[in-house]
Amino acid sequence: MTLVLNEEEIMLRDSAAGFLTETANVEAFRKHRDNPPTAGFDKALWGSIAEMGWCGIAIDEAHGGLGYGFTGLGLIIEQMGKNLTVSPFNSTVLMASTAIAQFGTEAQKQEWLPKIAAGDVVMSLAIQEGSHFDLDSLSTSVSMQGDGFALKVEKRQVLDAISADAFVVVAKDASGYQAFIVTADQVSVRNQSMVDALSSGTVVIDTRLTAEAQMDADSLNNGGLERALDMMNIGLAAELLGVSTEAFELTVGYLRERKQFGKVIGSFQGLQHRAADLFAELELCKAIVLKGLRAVDAGEDLSGLASAVKAKLAQISQRATNEGIQMHGGIGMTDEYNIGFFIKRARVLEHTLGDFHYHLDRYAVQGGF
Amino acid sequence: MSDLNTFRTEARAWLEANCPESMRVPIRSFEDIYNGGRNPEMSHPDQKVWCDRMAERGWTVPEWPKAYGGGGLNKEEAKVLREEMARIGARPALDSFGISMLGPALLKFGNEEQKLEHLPPIVRGEIRWCQGYSEPNAGSDLASLATRAEDKGDHYIVNGQKIWTSYANKADWIFCLVRTDNTGSKHEGISFVLFDMATPGVTTRPIKLISGSSPFCETFFDDVPVLKKNLVGEEGKGWTIAKYLLTHEREMISSFGAAGGKKTLGQRAAENMGTDASGRLRAGTLRSVIAQYQLDTLAFAATMEKVTAEAKAGQGLGPASSIFKYYGTELNKRRNELLLSVEGESALGWSGEEYNEGEIARAWLRSKGNSIEGGTSEVQLNIVAKRVLGLPDA
Ligand SMILES: Cc1cc2nc3c(=O)[nH]c(=O)nc-3n(C[C@H](O)[C@H](O)[C@H](O)COP(=O)(O)OP(=O)(O)OC[C@H]3O[C@@H](n4cnc5c(N)ncnc54)[C@H](O)[C@@H]3O)c2cc1C
Numbered sequence: 001m002t003l004v005l006n007e008e009e010i011m012l013r014d015s016a017a018g019f020l021t022e023t024a025n026v027e028a029f030r031k032h033r034d035n036p037p038t039a040g041f042d043k044a045l046w047g048s049i050a051e052m053g054w055c056g057i058a059i060d061e062a063h064g065g066l067g068y069g070f071t072g073l074g075l076i077i078e079q080m081g082k083n084l085t086v087s088p089f090n091s092t093v094l095m096a097s098t099a100i101a102q103f104g105t106e107a108q109k110q111e112w113l114p115k116i117a118a119g120d121v122v123m124s125l126a127i128q129e130g131s132h133f134d135l136d137s138l139s140t141s142v143s144m145q146g147d148g149f150a151l152k153v154e155k156r157q158v159l160d161a162i163s164a165d166a167f168v169v170v171a172k173d174a175s176g177y178q179a180f181i182v183t184a185d186q187v188s189v190r191n192q193s194m195v196d197a198l199s200s201g202t203v204v205i206d207t208r209l210t211a212e213a214q215m216d217a218d219s220l221n222n223g224g225l226e227r228a229l230d231m232m233n234i235g236l237a238a239e240l241l242g243v244s245t246e247a248f249e250l251t252v253g254y255l256r257e258r259k260q261f262g263k264v265i266g267s268f269q270g271l272q273h274r275a276a277d278l279f280a281e282l283e284l285c286k287a288i289v290l291k292g293l294r295a296v297d298a299g300e301d302l303s304g305l306a307s308a309v310k311a312k313l314a315q316i317s318q319r320a321t322n323e324g325i326q327m328h329g330g331i332g333m334t335d336e337y338n339i340g341f342f343i344k345r346a347r348v349l350e351h352t353l354g355d356f357h358y359h360l361d362r363y364a365v366q367g368g369f
Numbered sequence: 370m371s372d373l374n375t376f377r378t379e380a381r382a383w384l385e386a387n388c389p390e391s392m393r394v395p396i397r398s399f400e401d402i403y404n405g406g407r408n409p410e411m412s413h414p415d416q417k418v419w420c421d422r423m424a425e426r427g428w429t430v431p432e433w434p435k436a437y438g439g440g441g442l443n444k445e446e447a448k449v450l451r452e453e454m455a456r457i458g459a460r461p462a463l464d465s466f467g468i469s470m471l472g473p474a475l476l477k478f479g480n481e482e483q484k485l486e487h488l489p490p491i492v493r494g495e496i497r498w499c500q501g502y503s504e505p506n507a508g509s510d511l512a513s514l515a516t517r518a519e520d521k522g523d524h525y526i527v528n529g530q531k532i533w534t535s536y537a538n539k540a541d542w543i544f545c546l547v548r549t550d551n552t553g554s555k556h557e558g559i560s561f562v563l564f565d566m567a568t569p570g571v572t573t574r575p576i577k578l579i580s581g582s583s584p585f586c587e588t589f590f591d592d593v594p595v596l597k598k599n600l601v602g603e604e605g606k607g608w609t610i611a612k613y614l615l616t617h618e619r620e621m622i623s624s625f626g627a628a629g630g631k632k633t634l635g636q637r638a639a640e641n642m643g644t645d646a647s648g649r650l651r652a653g654t655l656r657s658v659i660a661q662y663q664l665d666t667l668a669f670a671a672t673m674e675k676v677t678a679e680a681k682a683g684q685g686l687g688p689a690s691s692i693f694k695y696y697g698t699e700l701n702k703r704r705n706e707l708l709l710s711v712e713g714e715s716a717l718g719w720s721g722e723e724y725n726e727g728e729i730a731r732a733w734l735r736s737k738g739n740s741i742e743g744g745t746s747e748v749q750l751n752i753v754a755k756r757v758l759g760l761p762d763a
Contacts, residue, residue: 131713132642157714192721195730201721260510269763270747318706325737329508329745330533333578333585333738340579340734347709348717357655357710364653
């Protein structure tokens with residue numbers, strides 16, 4: 001597949017951009033931040049998102065989705081990043097549904113994917129245990145109990161934990177990774193908000209599960225878990241791309257307007273070259289994110305590529321948002337200006353499922369050094 | 370030498386007897402820094418006790434002359450006092466714009482009456498000062514400020530607006546740049562005046578920051594009368610004072626770069642993320658980035674030490690001093706950015722039972738302002754390029 005969007009994809013991107021800038025934009029984010037709804041998200045908005053088919057865009061038709069593919073999903077997520085759209089889209093659509101599609105049993109796919117596609121449930125992925133995402137250090141927490149399982153573990157940074165109806169919980173036992181679908185009534189949640197004002201809780205699980213809750217351990221351990229995580233990281237990178245390009249555009253807009261020393265500050269070469277350099281980096285980011293999305297759809301091997309995509313976007317999103325504040329000067333430090341929202345969202349997205357250093361290291365390891 | 374030893378013995382005994390236990394704990398947050406003022410804010414009542422006792426000896430500002438309430442200590446004695454305070458982990462008793470900024474300017478440019486009136490209350494932490502420099506259209510281009518002071522014989526009438534005035538809503542007095550003359554170049558015609566924030570016509574409006582707190586204000590002056598005895602230096606020659614004071618501000622801000630807890634970032638990372646059998650941080654890329662940061666910090670500290678030693682030896686400030694503000698604040702930003710990597714998810718928490726009020730996240734966001742306040746990094750680099758390297762304007 002080529003790294004150019006076809007007409008259909010351009011239409012999808014533009015209609016997502018149109019809808020989100022109208023209804024789920026940065027001002028809506030600000031309102032959410034100042035007055036978060038008790039549901040944790042705006043149900044009406046979530047309904048509209050589902051109605052447009054976005055929740056099922058990457059789910060295959062056999063399971064109630066549109067079967068349109070991951071590139072389409074990424075294009076939507078990128079626009080959400082630009083607009084700081086608040087919804088359980090990442091937790092439910094990018095993360096839980098990808099996990100179920102990759103390593104759920106057929107029965108689980110039949111049960112959950114159509115509900116996700118229809119926007120009827122909120123789900124999330126519960127995987128991280130320590131302060132850092134690290135697949136190698138999940139503690140052993142599963143034991144067989146009769147024909148079922150006893151699962152005891154605390155999972156952190158679970159997006160939308162407070163609103164989720166069910167969780168895909170990834171744990172580990174002596175034989176390798178194990179995953180289960182656990183419903184909200186089987187867990188307790190300690191809610192908290194992150195620096196980006198979105199909720200991300202600790203999920204405490206100490207429960208017995210039937211055999212039906214178990215996900216497909218074979219596919220999980222034979223590359224399915226890694227592939228699912230790679231896909232999620234590519235999706236998160238797409239959102240980072242949106243966040244970074246918007247932060248950049250806000251900043252360039254300001255460089256054109258703000259006057260000091262009788263000139264617009266955009267006429268100072270010290271700022272011009274940095275803006276131009278960042279522009280070049282962002283072009284690279286656009287290409288590598290699209291390459292990642294296309295690789296998912298083409299069923300290509302993602303190892304190496306996914307971590308490269310996430311690491312690059314982690315790095316450049318830091319630059320874009322830091323430069324954003326610096327070039328705005330004092331007003332960049334104020335809550336009234338939107339640029340601060342972007343730096344906050346960027347870091348939380350970066351740290352979700354592995355930050356810059358984690359992925360740069362992993363990229364190196366996968367490259368054989 | 371023996372004099373210095375006697376001083377050390379005395380200082381040690383006095384500190385042991387007078388520094389409250391609660392003031393021998395590291396500063397954890399901005400609230401732990403005592404700023405004094407008419408309505409002092411305290412996170413612990415001992416802050417005022419500690420400040421009062423230190424002020425009695427002039428030790429809140431040990432090197433200022435005794436005549437103005439200071440400690441009258443020479444450099445060596447002041448160093449001993451710092452060492453003895455560090456030995457018991459004593460906090461600075463008082464930290465304020467009065468001490469770090471206005472004081473040095475008054476000592477250099479103020480007349481005797483002004484020194485006697487304003488310095489002792491600064492030493493005692495009775496009056497809290499704020500800095501009225503920036504305006505909406507005069508940030509980096511500070512000299513284009515427009516706040517006007519009209520000559521009315523024995524007083525001026527001040528009209529205009531300031532912005533980003535840190536703690537204007539908590540300060541008692543302001544040191545303020547105003548325009549007394551519009552006719553010459555923009556650097557001329559600026560005057561440096563002092564006035565009480567309680568004067569009729571002064572209002573402030575807090576500005577909320579991305580870190581959630583509101584230490585900044587917009588400050589408005591509407592026909593504010595300012596007595597001429599509160600003009601520091603000559604009328605129209607305030608720019609010289611402003612620049613002198615900015616060097617002090619920049620020094621203070623750059624020293625944030627040297628700040629940090631007892632544990633290095635590398636040690637914190639090792640505790641959090643684990644090491645391999647040979648003691649290497651498991652996260653290899655992070656390891657090298659932290660090492661680079663730590664080595665730059667070491668080199669920065671060495672540069673500070675070198676410049677101080679050269680100054681003491683009478684060699685004057687070398688060109689290295691111009692890069693302190695730039696390098697120190699950029700270092701501090703790197704440190705805060707790395708803290709997020711080291712502490713992981715918990716560093717990004719904001720509220721909820723698991724998070725300590727998002728301390729790390731708030732400090733990280735605040736650090737972004739270091740390379741803006743007191744003259745941006747770009748402005749520092751412009752100064753180095755033009756004044757030190759002698760490069761021409763475009
Ligand atoms: C935390 C904090 C505390 C502060 N406290 C105070 C205070 O107590 N009192 C007070 O008076 N002010 C205070 N300030 C204001 C501060 O001094 C100004 O923010 C600063 O001087 C920059 O001005 P500005 O915000 O107008 O930015 P601008 O001057 O508009 O700058 C915007 C961007 O353009 C760049 N730029 C501007 N000119 C040039 C040039 N010639 N070449 C290259 N780049 C350029 C800047 O570096 C910056 O990146 C504070 C600011 C902060 C962030």
